[in-house]
Amino acid sequence: MGSIEVQETHVLMVALPFQGHLNPMLKFVKNLARTNLHFTLATTEQARDLLSSTDEQQSLMDLVFFSDGLPKDDPRDPEPLIESLRKVGAKNFSKIIEEKRFDCIISIPFTPWVPAVAAAHNIPCAILWIEACAVFSVYYRYYMKTNSFPDLEDPNQRVELPALPLLEVRDLPTLMLPSHGANFNTLMAEFVECLKDVKWVLANSFYELESDIIESMFDFKPIIPIGPLVSPFLLGADEDKALDGKNLDMWKADDYYMEWLDQQVRSSVVYISFGSILKSSENQVETIATALKNRGVPFLWVIRPKEKAENVDVLQKMVKEGQGVVIEWGQQEKILSHMAISCFVTHCGWNSTIETVVTGVPILAYPTWFDQPLNARLLVDMFGIGVRMSNDVVDGELKVAEVESCIEAVTNGPAAVNMRRRAAELKQAARSAMAPGGSSARNLDVFINDIKIFT
Incomplete structure (x- = not known):
């Protein structure tokens, strides 16, 4: 009797050429790298050289590119990239679908024209939500008008929403605020509108982390947590047998910092990074550096680009004296999982938030824009694994005393033990969610079965 050939399911992923968009897609593919699933990643021509030169990506998926206009x-x-794609994205992306058969399309939230293209070609569509479920809930409730919101011009107005702590307007995602400009506000309105053509909203989170928020959306647009989307070694996999922890880095990582970390005392190093987009001012760098000097703690600091901010005298002196190391880029998962790290000074981007949760590292939250203010509230007030650094109410600048106080609170203060305990609990919960039979693992299995029905 001849063998029965099982039909392969083709999944098309769509992302913009930003590190914070591409990496969750890569981690998602790693977690779905199973029999009879074939992946293709579509992004703009801008990323062609970066992706095509990376062997790991080529082994995981096919690559296709379209013009951003x-x-x-x-x-x-x-902003201009999103505006151009609003005009030409659907047309140029459609050419990819017309050239090859796909059984499912998975897109990031910031290409709201993709679901309509999928619907026009009768292809089921999913959104990979790469921010907190809480942020999805806020956007949905605001643009669908399911809840009342105060005047968003006043940052001090209070906002009451289900399953969230009492917020102020300043805590909301900045893309929805008038101060951030009409283009981004329009983008998020278009995203919520496009959900009518979306069958699944998959989230880079896990049920145990945001259970009340996830349940609060059941009667609106359900969220399916399938994370944390991190490298397998962070979840306890054998690093030699699993796909390794390499990210899709837009910049070459410095390679000497791990040896320096190996020489440091356990839980002694303050790790500082504000992500791939934000650029620290010289005043911020000087303030944080002075606080580190006063506290006498070792540090590993990502400053990108290095040309200006790294020239702060107090920082240069400490580096020369061996108190700390400044790098332009590094493998953050490897850094956060190192035993020498005591806490993480972070901008609270969701990728960094998920990575710090999975590694069990307490945080000093210093958010700026996008979803970061709400993520900071989650980390501090709901997850209970850190404190928030705030600028001075008079001149709006970060002060040395504030940084010192926050470092003390996270490392040695009365609440530090509870923060470390809670961080350890969430680390274990994250591993359990992705383990066989865990909440996210079950959701992934259901999703795979769903898309195969349409094959």
């Missing part, structure tokens, strides 16, 4: 020498800042 901008001139080749355009710097491609987020």
Whole structure:
């Protein structure tokens, strides 16, 4: 009797060429790298050289590219890129679908024209939500008008929403605020509108982390947590047998910092990074550096680009004296999982938030924009694993005393023991969620079965 050939399911992933968008997609593919699933990643031509030169990505998926409509020498800042894609994205992306059969399309939230293209070609569509479920809930409730919101012009107005602590307008995602500009506000309105063509909203989170928020959305647009989407070694997998912890890095990582970390005392190093987009001012760098000097603690600091901020005298002196190391980029998962790290000074981007939860590291939250203010509230007030650094109410600048006080609170203060205990609990919960039979693992299995029904 001849063998029965099982039909392969083709999944098309769509992402913008930003590190915070591409990496969750890569981690998602790693977690779905199973028999009879074939992946293709579609992004703009801007990322062709980066992706095509990375062997790991080529082994995991096929790569296809479409034009974003901008001139080749355009710097491609987020706002003009999104505006150009609003005009030409659907047309140019459609050409990819017309050339090959796909059984499912999975897109990030910031390409709201993708679900309509999928619907026009009768292809079921999923959104991979790469921010907190809490942020999804806020956007949905605001743009669908399911809940009342105060005047968003006043940052001090209070906001009461289900399953969330009492917020102020300043805590809301900045893309929905008038101060952030009409283009981004329109983008998020378009995203919520496109959900009518979306069958699944998959979230880079896990039920045990945001259970009340996830349950609060059941009667609206359900969220399916399938994370944390991190490298397998962070979840306890054998690093030699699993796909390794390499991220899709837009910049070459310095390679000497791990040896320096190996020489440091356990739980002694303050790790500082504000992500791939934010640029620290010299005043902020000087303030944080002075606090580190006064506290006498070792540090590993990612400053990108290094040209200006690294020239702060107090920071240069400490580096020369061996108190700390400054790098332009590093493998954050490897850093956070190192035994020498005591706490993480972070901008609270969701990728960094998930990574710090999975590694069990307490945080000093210093958010700026996008979803970061709400993520900071989650980390401090709901997850209970850190404190928030605040700028001075008079001049709006970060003060040395504030940084010192926050470092003390996280490392040695009365609440530090509870923060470390809670961080350890969430670390274990994250591993359990992705383990066989865990909440996220079950959701992934259901999703796979669903898309195979449409094959």
